Amino acid sequence: MAALFGAIADDFTGATDLAGLLARSGLPVCLRLGVPSHPVAAEQASPFEIIALKCRTLPAAEAVAEARAALAWLRSVGARRFYWKYCSTFDSTREGNIGPVAEALMADLGIGQTLYCPAFPENGRSIFMGHLFVGEQLLSESPMKDHPLTPMRDSSLVRLLGPQVKGAVGLANRHVVAQGPQALKARLDELYHRQLAHIIVDAVEEEDLVTIATAAVDMLLITGGSALAAPLPRLYLERGLMDRASNFFERPSVEGGQIVLSGSCSAMTRQQVAHYLEEAESLRLDPLSLQADGVEPALQWLRARQPAAAKIIYATAEPEEVRAAQQQLGAARAGHLVEDALARLAQEAFRMGIRRFVVAGGESSGAVAKALGVTRLAIGCEIAPGVPWTYAEVAGETVALALKSGNFGSADFFHEAFQLLEAA
Ligand code: ADP
Secondary structure: OOOOEEEEEOOHHHHHHHHHHHHOOOOOEEEEEOOOOOOOOHHHOOOEEEEEOOOOOOOHHHHHHHHHHHHHHHHHOOOOEEEEEOOOOOOOOOOOOHHHHHHHHHHHHOOOOEEEEOOEHHHOEEEEOOEEEEOOEEHHHOHHHHOOOOOOOOOEHHHHHHHHOOOEEEEEOHHHHHOOHHHHHHHHHHHHHOOEEEEEEOEOOHHHHHHHHHHHOOOOEEEEOOHHHOOHHHHHHHOOOOOOOOOOOOOOOOOOEEEEEEOOOOHHHHHHHHHHOOOOEEEEOOHHHHHHHOOHHHHHHHHOOOOOOOEEEEOOOOHHHHHHHHHHHOHHHHHHHHHHHHHHHHHHHHHOOEEEEEEEOHHHHHHHHHHOOOOEEEEEEEEEOOEEEEEEEEOOEEEEEEEEOOOOOOOOHHHHHHHHHHHO
16 A cells, blocks of 8 residues: 655654544554655555654754655655644744745645644644634743744744745635635635735634645645644545555554653653652662763663563653753753663663553653664554554564653553553
8 A cells, every 4th residue: 555645744752643643543654753764665655654854943954855855755655645744833943944844845746835724722722813822822922932942932823934935925714714615725726826825724623623624635735733634534535535444554462561761851741750650660860870870770770670560760850950960961961861871771671571662751752762773653542642652663573662742641641551552
């Protein structure tokens, strides 16, 4: 089966989030970490292929080059519909990279218009009159205003996108969306004839996303957060673009021990770790001890555990502890010490026969996936919104990985994750 849908995501956990929403359909979804360096035969591709890049804050020219390479690869495995996925808070700088990448993909695909809809009503992200809200706050008044890399100081997506693109930016507002797919299509056509290439589309409710996806199902390129893609599998099935019979995903059953590795210090992860400490054997990693003694003591602790026992190794700490470590070591060095330790521990866990990994933290997940040599993930059932179980081949063995970004999941996430795998 060749690919039908090819997505390019600007970061790893965002790609996982998109993959999880698409996999709700029960259809096979494949997530590749970076543009595959080897050719893949179209028949080996999944109907839904996603390439996770790490290009959100790269210089625009580099992000564009990576995204174009990803597009070329997706076309080579047969994809005919394309999706540019970015964050539901439109994380970008004045220069990009949302607009420059979209414009480059449009040029490569030979199209004159695309739409932009980062709304994710289930997570409180809505767009009205082109303004993005996080819960009841304007984006520019939400905590995103202080983001260290992509501070969002405006809420108007029209104004934010304008300086990022050469073409003109327009708006299809909620009143049009509320009239249904035909009205929205007519509005997009009208804007196209007025030479408006980049259209922000309002969405407040889940239903709005269904309307937009229905209107856009034949567009070669759509851009947005993950939520706009969620209705697409059903629409493709209804239109006969793919059939369910030949696209059944059978979840592998994964035997072997378990471990939680946590390098996230986000508020929700801190709760999850505290909760799991009540039932699991645990080891705390501290960047200062890692600097002084290396990772060997932690490896020894791990080797002395039974693979099947519930266990967690965590660097998760309160903000003041993180600050103290960062002051002594520098933020980058502290982060690398933790990520390198988690990577080595994941390799050791695999060597011990552990096959079920839960990893907390976006960067931490990337480090663990890389250490295990994972380049391709098949997407299984969702543990929490945005966090599915995934399956990878590591040295000829199937491994189950749950890769959770900081604030996802509820307090009992780690326990729930393993329980779900056992029930599968
Ligand atoms: P999140 O998804 O919550 O942002 P990430 O893994 O992406 O989590 O980022 C957390 C960063 O913090 C990683 O670079 C990690 O190595 C670093 N880190 C984890 N624990 C500590 C700690 N105790 N002190 C300093 N830095 C830490």
